[in-house]
Amino acid sequence: MKLIHPSYFPNIVTFSYIMHHPICWEVNDNYQKQTFRNRTYISNDRGKHILSIPIIHVGRANGRQKYKDVQIDNSYPWQRQHWRTLETAYRTSPFFEFYEDDIRPLYNQPYESLLDYNLRTIETIFDCLQLDMPTDRTVAFETNPENKEDFRFLINAKFKSQLNMEPYTQVFGDRHGFTPNLSILDLLFNMGPNSVEYLKHEFIEPSND
DSSP states (O other): OEEEOOOSSOBHHHHHHHHHSOEEEOOSSBOOSSBTTSEEEEEETTEEEEEEOOBOOOOGGGOOOBGGGOBBOTTSOHHHHHHHHHHHHHTTSTTHHHHHHHHGGGGTSOOOBHHHHHHHHHHHHHHHTTOOOOOOBOSSOOSSOSSSEEOGGGGBTTOOOOOOOOOOOOTTHHHHOOOOSOBHHHHHHHHGGGHHHHHHHHOOOOOOO
């Protein structure tokens, strides 16, 4: 079983692991900046583009904040902004309209917990692909987990995967070329149900060396 963090619409490498291996969600760690906990990358007319969820930061005097305690800052209309960006980027993709009614509700109602929201985004993708989402969660934080392979490094936005990804057709590929390992949304909107087969055959195991 692999230990993985829930992230915001995970990138393709991470989602491949979630899809094809028994996994356990890490839900008892400390929140860290510069990770995919509150960000994901898509491709738009300008190239690679970040979508970032604003969070409510606690003061240093309160110590480190647990990931499961992190609250989303809904004082800023980030959901409306993210959805408009997704519409602009993927409206002309082959499967945007097919999945639009599944994805849009995630941007129509406010969520308080970042962890809960991330799990909901992942669950939505599994529903779109007609697959069962893993449900195992950690009960305590372990620096060196026993009986689990530690793949928590995948949450680090600075991690460079060794994935050799076969190019698929992207909306703005004629302008920018193929951009690998974006959010699972990019694959879903461009390849639809074929995403499952793509992930199954094109995935090469990354290294954390």
